Amino acid sequence: MYASYIPCVLNVCNCFPYYFECNLAMHLQTMAGPILLAINPFKDVSVSGSDVITAYREKILDSPHVYAVADAAYNDMMRDGVNQSIIISGESGGGKSVTAKLAIEYLVEAGGGNSDIAGKILQSGCILEAFGNAKTSRNKNSSRFGKLIDIHYNIKGIIQGAYVHTLLLEKSRISQLNRSERSYHVFYQMCAGATSDMRDKLNLRIATEYKYLNKSGCLKIHEVDDAQNFKKLMEALGALGISHEDQERIFKLLAAILWLGNISFEVTDLENHVTVMTDEASRSAARLMGCKVKDLSVALCTNKNQSASDDMVQISTLQQAIDTRDALAKFVYTSLFSWLVEAINRSLKGNKEHTTRSISILDMYGFESVQKNSLEQMLINYADERLHQHFVRHLFKLEQEEYESEGIDWKKVEFVDNQGCLNLFEKKTTGLISILDEVSNTSEATDLTFANKIKQHLSSTLQFNNEKAAFKVRHYAGDVQYETTGFIEKNRDTLQPDNIVFLSSCCKNFLTSESDVSDTDKQSVGTKFKDQLFKLIQRLEGSKPHFIQCIRPNAKQLHGMYEKDIVLQQLTCSGIFETVKMSKSRYPKRMTHQEFSSRFSCLLPENSRCHDPLSVSVAILQQYYIQPETYQLGFTKIYLRAEPISVLEKFRQQVMEGTYKVQNNCHRGRVRDFRELMSSAVTLQSFVRGENTRKRRNVVRKPSDQVAPRSLDHLKAVVHIQSVTRGWLARGHYSHLCRWKMSAPDTSKTGRKSYSKVTPEDLPVLHSNVEELKKLVKKLEVSLTQKEHENNELKEQVRQFEARWSEQEVKMKSVEETWQRQMSSLQKSLAAAKKTLTADESRDEISGTQNPDVVDRLSKEFEQKRQNFDDDARAIIGTKSGHMSYSKQIEEFKRIKDRFEMWKKEYKHQLRETRSKIVKGVNGEGASDKRGKQSWWGKLSKRRQ
Numbered sequence: 001m002y003a004s005y006i007p008c009v010l011n012v013c014n015c016f017p018y019y020f021e022c023n024l025a026m027h028l029q030t031m032a033g034p035i036l037l038a039i040n041p042f043k044d045v046s047v048s049g050s051d052v053i054t055a056y057r058e059k060i061l062d063s064p065h066v067y068a069v070a071d072a073a074y075n076d077m078m079r080d081g082v083n084q085s086i087i088i089s090g091e092s093g094g095g096k097s098v099t100a101k102l103a104i105e106y107l108v109e110a111g112g113g114n115s116d117i118a119g120k121i122l123q124s125g126c127i128l129e130a131f132g133n134a135k136t137s138r139n140k141n142s143s144r145f146g147k148l149i150d151i152h153y154n155i156k157g158i159i160q161g162a163y164v165h166t167l168l169l170e171k172s173r174i175s176q177l178n179r180s181e182r183s184y185h186v187f188y189q190m191c192a193g194a195t196s197d198m199r200d201k202l203n204l205r206i207a208t209e210y211k212y213l214n215k216s217g218c219l220k221i222h223e224v225d226d227a228q229n230f231k232k233l234m235e236a237l238g239a240l241g242i243s244h245e246d247q248e249r250i251f252k253l254l255a256a257i258l259w260l261g262n263i264s265f266e267v268t269d270l271e272n273h274v275t276v277m278t279d280e281a282s283r284s285a286a287r288l289m290g291c292k293v294k295d296l297s298v299a300l301c302t303n304k305n306q307s308a309s310d311d312m313v314q315i316s317t318l319q320q321a322i323d324t325r326d327a328l329a330k331f332v333y334t335s336l337f338s339w340l341v342e343a344i345n346r347s348l349k350g351n352k353e354h355t356t357r358s359i360s361i362l363d364m365y366g367f368e369s370v371q372k373n374s375l376e377q378m379l380i381n382y383a384d385e386r387l388h389q390h391f392v393r394h395l396f397k398l399e400q401e402e403y404e405s406e407g408i409d410w411k412k413v414e415f416v417d418n419q420g421c422l423n424l425f426e427k428k429t430t431g432l433i434s435i436l437d438e439v440s441n442t443s444e445a446t447d448l449t450f451a452n453k454i455k456q457h458l459s460s461t462l463q464f465n466n467e468k469a470a471f472k473v474r475h476y477a478g479d480v481q482y483e484t485t486g487f488i489e490k491n492r493d494t495l496q497p498d499n500i501v502f503l504s505s506c507c508k509n510f511l512t513s514e515s516d517v518s519d520t521d522k523q524s525v526g527t528k529f530k531d532q533l534f535k536l537i538q539r540l541e542g543s544k545p546h547f548i549q550c551i552r553p554n555a556k557q558l559h560g561m562y563e564k565d566i567v568l569q570q571l572t573c574s575g576i577f578e579t580v581k582m583s584k585s586r587y588p589k590r591m592t593h594q595e596f597s598s599r600f601s602c603l604l605p606e607n608s609r610c611h612d613p614l615s616v617s618v619a620i621l622q623q624y625y626i627q628p629e630t631y632q633l634g635f636t637k638i639y640l641r642a643e644p645i646s647v648l649e650k651f652r653q654q655v656m657e658g659t660y661k662v663q664n665n666c667h668r669g670r671v672r673d674f675r676e677l678m679s680s681a682v683t684l685q686s687f688v689r690g691e692n693t694r695k696r697r698n699v700v701r702k703p704s705d706q707v708a709p710r711s712l713d714h715l716k717a718v719v720h721i722q723s724v725t726r727g728w729l730a731r732g733h734y735s736h737l738c739r740w741k742m743s744a745p746d747t748s749k750t751g752r753k754s755y756s757k758v759t760p761e762d763l764p765v766l767h768s769n770v771e772e773l774k775k776l777v778k779k780l781e782v783s784l785t786q787k788e789h790e791n792n793e794l795k796e797q798v799r800q801f802e803a804r805w806s807e808q809e810v811k812m813k814s815v816e817e818t819w820q821r822q823m824s825s826l827q828k829s830l831a832a833a834k835k836t837l838t839a840d841e842s843r844d845e846i847s848g849t850q851n852p853d854v855v856d857r858l859s860k861e862f863e864q865k866r867q868n869f870d871d872d873a874r875a876i877i878g879t880k881s882g883h884m885s886y887s888k889q890i891e892e893f894k895r896i897k898d899r900f901e902m903w904k905k906e907y908k909h910q911l912r913e914t915r916s917k918i919v920k921g922v923n924g925e926g927a928s929d930k931r932g933k934q935s936w937w938g939k940l941s942k943r944r945q
């Protein structure tokens, strides 16, 4: 659906400017490839707030919006476990800070909404805005510092804490203001909103009475209520846990800065040497800073000549004193700002141990070009270039390089690379920052020296304006001319060491950070800024970026006005057209074959999953009919357009839901099994308890029953009787309690204890009842302990009993087996005897000697006995689960065995006799027959004896 917006954006810029004009009634947001374009409506158009957040979270809304970008970042973090960043760029006044605020609002809500940390994160924005934002000619609420907020989450995506990184606050604004601009909001808020008590303590006046505020001719902002905002600021300071004492100190220093600006100097000699005028301004400033007027005067009106070998102290000239005063004011303010950022970070630290990933939101000062651009503008625009390079690198360079190295069929998209402009700033020795540092380190150097030096080194890249000692830089966002006046002083930004010592003694609470003091000695402003910027970009490099480009629809900050050229210029400079071109053919989703196959292999039948990741990936794509033009297979990764990935994700979701359901059912089954096991254990325990009780009460039972196990039915009956008995006892106890309650005071109606019915005569009865109850409780406790002890003993008995049981079972089995073996062996012997006898019969028939009766009788006897023994043995086995104990059964078996042995002996004897009779009868008939008869007998005798 985003694709439908892209041609609109292109048309807007070329042929259909009315499209934007029509849509300015609302906060138009649209996608240009992977970038969200957010057009500043310059009016609250109410497409934000908790309802809209919910709609995006629940996917009821999915149209392009900053909430959709934040949602994608959050979901990507949760799914891939990778840190994310939302990079918001655009010109000053484009709406970056408002957009960042909306993104934070969403991310806070997604990460658990109402937690303490979430509230603090939102409140910290109010403090940073009051102390770091100001009205400029381009924006009534311009951020004068760079800001990166990391929101930390745990593995479940719940907010754990946050950290605010800041980048160089524009300090010149404290003492110098351009026409119609304001200093930092907090000064105006304090002057408008302080309570009378606070005013007295701070000797506070209205803003017009302070020179640092009134010189620009702008004290109020249309539709902005400073007093109301002061209340919000105080609330936020409280919410962040900044103590009352610290708050007082903060406002004291702010008031001191304002009074410092009002300090004037008196010329004391012809050489223009000065001293501080002792008036309300100097007295107030000294009191608020916690020093004497005399010390403040020394700090402002003397300087050490460091070039002289003896560090000679000199009286300052008027200009020197003014510069020192302003430098002190700026130093105090920036130290205060750093202290506040540290305090905010302490408060947002939260639960660092559980932090696993984060989302960073970058809101930098936007590209700006004012009437007289100085070092501040140069650094702001340099930061903007660095950020643009990050954008170019991720959206054009890295992606295209990757397609090439992965062997993807790809037509290269040309883009404007701003690396050249970056080199102009960053190059060692010949870059603007290096040259500025080099010149600043020379004590005699002036701004003109700097101008000449850059002319010498960079004449081929820069255009120069000799009249203004200015140079022009061709930025990606437009040409800017910088006037070198003030560059060296601003870059050095040094305070006299004596002044640092002085400040440390009076506002030490806010100069805790060693870096405040030492860095000013070591690093120039330019180098420090460059280093901080590098660290920031490094942080961003370690995360997956989501880009938002803010567009300023007109220069007048008016709602409903569209200036085509301004918009077109912003779209062109920010590389939106190349991005759109690229997004037509790019593959927004890429995964290694390993990642792809392990994520989606659940969509394949089990037997197809064991192949290599590439084959699995191909199988998945084929199985789900993914169109070949929507993906490409690289050497190590698979590249996909948006549609196939959403199709596969949908299928995966269905499979996962199904799996969870099955798992839940299994889990429920296991719980059921466990319950059954529990109830069996309870049954067994109650049986054992019953047995134990019977033993204790000497219930007389048949000797065989004493060790015999109960049958299942018997057990059930016992348990049933027990439960009925327990129920009966419980009912009895309950009615006893009821009777007791009837006699106790009535509390049911009033809900309170009413003792009105208790007469003095009742008291002894009640006391004795209570005593009785106490005794009863004690007794019960003792018997409970006993029972527990007994229970343990019983458990042990059961365990032993079970062990004996299984032992007996093994024995029984072996007796049974022996019995079976003997019977079958006898059967075999008899069968052999029968066979031989039959052969003998036939021979007897032939010879006339017959013994059929004897053999028949023997055979019948054998059958009869076998039947008897079998029946007896079965009868014993049949009683196994009935009423006979195992030992009894074994005894019976032994008895049968003895009988069997006796019979066997007798039978053998009979067999032998019969044999000898037969042998005698047939003696003369042949030796071979005799051998034949002996052979079966021999075998039988061998086996049986």
Ligand SMILES: Nc1ncnc2c1ncn2[C@@H]1O[C@H](COP(=O)(O)OP(=O)(O)OP(=O)(O)O)[C@@H](O)[C@H]1O
Residues within 6 Å of the ligand: 027, 040, 041, 042, 043, 044, 045, 090, 091, 092, 093, 094, 095, 096, 097, 098, 099, 139, 140, 141, 142, 143, 144, 364, 365, 366, 367, 550
């Ligand atoms: N989404 C929005 N809804 C309503 N008004 C907005 C919105 N975005 C910006 N504005 C208006 O535009 C002004 C400038 O916006 P913002 O301060 O966010 O710009 P910026 O890009 O951060 O500027 P800078 O770089 O100077 O800090 C805001 O003060 C506000 O009045």
